[in-house]
Amino acid sequence: MSGHSLATRLSYLLAACIAGMALLTTLVDYQLSRRVILEQVAADTSRIINDTRYDLDAQLRGVEQATRLFAQLLARQQYAPDEIKQQLRIMVESRTDIFGGAVAVAPAYTADYAGFAPYYYRPPSGPLTYLNLAESMSNYSDQPWFKDTANTGRPHWSEPYYDAGGGETLMATYSVPLYRADTNGRSLIGVVTTDLALTSLSSQLEGLQLGEAGFALLLSRRGMIIAGPANALLMQPLLNMLPAGQDPQVWQTLLDSAANAMPNSSPVPCIRQDGDCLVHMTPLATTGWPLGVYYSETEMLAPLRSLLLRMALSELASLMLVLVLVHFLSRQLTRPLAALVSVTDNIARGYLDAPLPRxxxxxxxxxxxxxxxxxxxxxxxxxxxxxxxxxxxxxxxxxxxxxxxxxxAMIPDAGSTRVYRERVSLWAELRPARSVGGDFYWYRLAGQQLLIVVGDVSDKGVPAALFMSRAITLLQQHAATASDPSLLMAALNDELCEGNDNCMFVTLFCGIIDLDSLVLRFASGGHTPASLVREGQSISLDQDTGPALGLQDEQDFPINEVQLKATDRLVVFTDGIDEAFNPAKEQLGLDRFNQLLGDGYAQVIEQAGAEALMAVERHADGEAQSDDITLLLLDLMPAKTKDACYQIPAPAAAKTSTEVTPVADGTIGPLLDWLQAQTAGPLSDAAQGELMLVTEEAVTNAIRYGRLADDSAIAISLVVFPDYLLIQISDPGIAFNPLEEAKGAELGLETAAAPIGGLGVHLLKTLTDHQSYQRQADRNILRLTKTLPSAEEKHGIDHSH
Amino acid sequence: MELTTHIDLDADKSLARVALIGSLNTDTAPGFALRLDEAIAAEMDLTVLDMAELDYISSAGLRVIFKAAKQIKGAERKLAAANRKPHIDKVFEILKALPDIAVFADDSEMDEYLTAMQDQVRDE
Missing domain, CATH: 1.20.5 (Single alpha-helices involved in coiled-coils or other helix-helix interfaces)
Known part of the structure; x- marks a missing residue:
């Protein structure tokens, strides 16, 4: 089955449709899912940010509350320094989220000149450590955390700082002013501070779920990184720390928004990866520190991508399944069609019984x-x-x-007559238009009386042939006794009329020539006039004609009489000749036929007959022969001079068809001797030599290639007429026309290239005047005529007696 | 219809003269072929078929001469015909046989040819 069967095409078409639909669905799915997921991611992220901010604010607020509570406690009554120290210790101890706390008493309210500023803090290892800041630093009241608080009179967070010499850690301090009512209204009696280690915030940020690439940053109001991913450099300005490819302007805008307590977000290029990334920036409520969150949208969409890939794979699998199913189903559906195709092929090859699919x-x-x-x-x-x-x-x-x-078989010599008798040569040919025809001829020589009859039955084909056989049978019966053409025809007419209900008829020429007096007496039953060729001129004989035979009985057929000369040629024929059509539907006509008979007068009878028939063929020019053709030529001449026959027994034939039978030694010499003896009188030496040569060539050819049967013989007949001689070689070998089939060698080649052999046929054609070949009764009959030198001046010689 | 063949070898002129007398036909051709082989075997530069007394030749005889001509030509030597009677000449003409072999009308022509050949050899 070819790759383009119905089933395959259907499968491809369906597969294409399904694939297209699947692709469309997937794309729509992707777009919808993407939007949903991105919204979800945004919601998640904002929830994470809010939660984180809330947590951070809660932690910071807890510190603030604890500090303010402690400050209120201290403000309510006056404590001794030891009591303050004690209260501070309890506060710091109770708040594990506080790194350290201090109470800086305003110098005016201390007994000690240096002041009193107890400070408890948690070192990275070990118990709470006490420090009197009045001792560790001079004039603590001049420190910014004291002075700023005293000046503003409001609690506030410090900028984060690195506490060198104290906690050795990054921290931010919350300071609360401590007032007590007095006569002046109220007086600042000190500042309470608590320190918050920012590492605790960092650990909170690290725990956020923001994907592989995402992270959170906590910045100071001045844009310093104070908490972030593990590798972040703390206390460095964020803008200086941006990786390559980031636009500082974008980040600055975000920071500015946060500074104005406005949350903001912006897409930014991703860091160290492809895709779309986002930054959210929102300030903490307590401290105003911007909390930044960076995450990759692409990464957030990764689950969607993998989902899509899995969907695509499963769709592909379904597609394959559908393809197989469709192909199988369509094969099922079209199987009878495929079987039908192979049956058609078989029928085309001729197997008509090829079984059809059920x-x-x-x-x-x-x-x-x-x-x-x-x-x-x-x-x-x-x-x-x-x-x-x-x-x-x-x-x-x-x-x-x-x-x-x-x-x-009813016509003499099977329709091809060559008779050479003393005083007369007869040549006749009958060519039917269809396989059976209505023409016939007949002759009979009794004593010196030669009877010739040429007839043409109306119509052609089987009915004409049957009528013709009847006519010729009756003719033979009556001719045996007839001496008068007129009476013969009348008798024949009466017989043919009997029972001729079909009204078939026959035109007839019937003539008797007395070979002594050369008087022709003839009668015609509506037949085409015969032609008389005399000294190069041919004329149609005037005739008194009777009706065609077979139509009405008791008819008279007038007798016509012509005195012939010995050099005359009588030509009798049927209308198949003069009424032969050419493609232009023109008949040959009697005039044209007479013309060509006159032109062929000098030719020997064999050649003249053959040429006349060929001329008719040439006129027809391929047009189908419309009527039977019969042509009879009769030459009257003085008695022939010689008639002899020579026989060569067949040698043992060659064993295989490709082998050449050798010519036995002593075969040709005697033949040449015989020929020489026969022709010694009338022929010159040169003509004799040529006659011998062509005879030798023809005979050796017949022996070599004829595959002659044992006990058969080649017959060589020689007839010498006054003006020409005829040699006939008749062999019983396989059918072979040397004139047409013999492969003549190419002549004139140089010695090296010239083939050896193939020369005989050239000699045959060159050294004789006319050649004819016939296959008759299983014999090859080759007739060669050679005009004698004296005959070339025939017109000038008087042959009449 | 017999054929007699005389062979006359002239080593000085390197000439083989083969004279055919009678009729060269299918019967006599095989015998003539043997005789001609003898003449060729003498390896003379020129082999001349003298046809002065040849009365008849058929294609069987021509075939023998063809074969000999091919053989001699292959050996870089020469075959010539001399004294052909008119009717023998006619057969050769009809068949345009052996257009490239030398033909001498009579003995004097042949002598001229031989002299010219010898002069040529001397010049070389």
């Missing part, structure tokens, strides 16, 4: 198979009928062939 289905395929079956049946019947008709036609043709053979 299908019980009633769909289009089923109906096709059934109508195909009907077609096959009809075709079978048609062909059987055709075969019967062909057989019967072949039988008919065979019967017609047999009929033609029978018909020819």
């Amino acid at each position: 299908t019980p289905r009633d769909d289009e395929v089923g109906r096709l198979v059934r109508s195909f079956a009907a077609m096959q049946r009809n075709l079978r019947e048609h062909i059987a009928k055709l075969q019967r008709e062909t057989a019967s036609r072949n039988r008919l043709e065979g019967e017609l062939d047999a009929a033609r053979d029978i018909q020819y």
Whole structure:
């Protein structure tokens, strides 16, 4: 099955449709899912940010509250320094989220000149450590955290800082002013501070779920990084720390928004990866520190991508499954069609009985198979009928062939007469238009009386042939006793009229020539006039004619009489000749035929007859022969001078068809001797030599290639007429026309290139005047005529007696 | 219809003269072929077929001469015909046989040819 069967095409088409639909669905899915997921991611992120901010604010707020509470406690009553120290220790101890706390008493309210500023803090290892800041630093009241708080009178967070010499850690301090009411209203009696280690914030940020690439940053109000991913450099300005490819302007805008307590977000290029990334920046409520969150949208969409990939794979798998299913189903559906195709091929090869596929289905395929079956049946019947008709036609043709053979058997010499007698040469040919025809001729020589009859039955084909056989049978009966053409024709007419209900008729020329007096007496039954060729001129004989024979009995057929000369040639023929048509539907006509007979006067009878027939063929120029053709030539001449025959027994033939039979030694020499002896008188030496040469060539050819049967013989007949001689070589070998089939060697080649052999046929054609070949009665008959030098001046010689 | 063949070898002129007398036909051709082979075997530069007394030749005889001509030509030597009678000449003409072999009308022509050949050899 070819790659483009119906099933395959259907599968491809369906697969393409399904694939297209799947692709479309996936794309729509992707777009919808993407939007949903991105919204979800945004919501998640904002929830994470809010939660984180809330947590951070809560932690910071807890520190603030604890500090303010402690400050209120201290403000309520006056404590001794030890009591303050004690209270501070309790506070710091109770708040594990506080790194350290201090109470800086305003110098005016201390007994000690240096002041009193107890400070408890948690070193990275070990118990709470106490430090009196009044001792560790001079004039703590001049420190910014004290002075700023005292000046503003409001609690506030410091900028984060690195506490060198104290906690050795990054921290931010919350300072609360401590007032007590007095006569002046209220007086600042000190500042309470608590330190928050920012590492605790960092650990909170690190725990956020922001994907592989995402991270959170906590910045100071001045844009310093104070908490972030593990590798972040703390206390460095964020803008200086941006990786390559980031636009500082974008980040600055974000920071500015945060500074104005406005949350903001912006897409930024991703860091160290492809895709779309986002930054959210929102300030903490307590400290105003911007909290930044960076994450990759692409990464967030990664699950969607992998989902899509899995979907695509599963769709592909389904597609393959569908393809296989569709192909299988369509194969099922079209299987009868495929079987039908192979049956058609078989039918085309002639196997009409090729079984058709069975299908019980009633769909289009089923109906096709059934109508195909009907077609096959009809075709079978048609062909059987055709075969019967062909057989019967072949039988008919065979019967017609047999009929033609029978018909020819009734005509002398099977329709091809060559008679050379003393004083007369007769040459006749009959060529039927169809395989059986209505023309005939007949001759009979009794004593010096030569009877010649040429007839033409109306119509052609089988009816004409049957009527012709009747005519010729009756003719033979009556001719035996007839001496008068007129009486013969009258008798024949009466007989033919009997029972001729079909009104068939025959035109007839019937003539008797007395070979002594050369008087021709003839009668015509509506027949084409005969031609008389005398000294190069041919004329149609005037004739008094009777009716055609077979139509009405008791008719008279007038007698015509012509005195012939010995050099005359009488030509009798049927209208197949003068009424021969050419493609332009022009008849040859009697005038033109007489003209060519006159032109051929000098030719010997053999050649003249053959040429006349060829001229008719040339005129027809390929037009089918419309009527039977009969041509009879009769030459009157003085008695011939010699008539001799020589026989060569066949040598043992060669064993295989390719082998050449050798010419036995001593075969040719005696033949040449005989020829020389026969022709010594009338021929010159040169003419004799040429005659011998062509005879030798023809005879050796027949021996070499004829594959002659044992006990057969080659017959060489020589007839010498006053003006020409005829040599006839008749051999019983395989059919072979040397004039047409012999492969003549190419002449004139240089010695090296010239083939050896193939020369004989050139000699035959060159050294004789006319050659004819016939296959008759299983013999090859080659006739060669050679005009004698004296005959070349025939017109000038008086042959009459 | 017999054929007699005389062979006359002239080593000085390197000439083989083969004289055919009678009729060269299918019967006599095989015998003539043997005689001609003898003449060729003498390896003379020029082999001349003297046809002065040849009365008849057929294609069987021509075939023998063809074969000999091919053989001699292959050996870089020469075959010539001399004294052909008119009717023998006619057969050769019809068949345009052996257009490239030397033909001498009579003995004097042949002598001229031989002299010219010898002069040529001397010049070389």
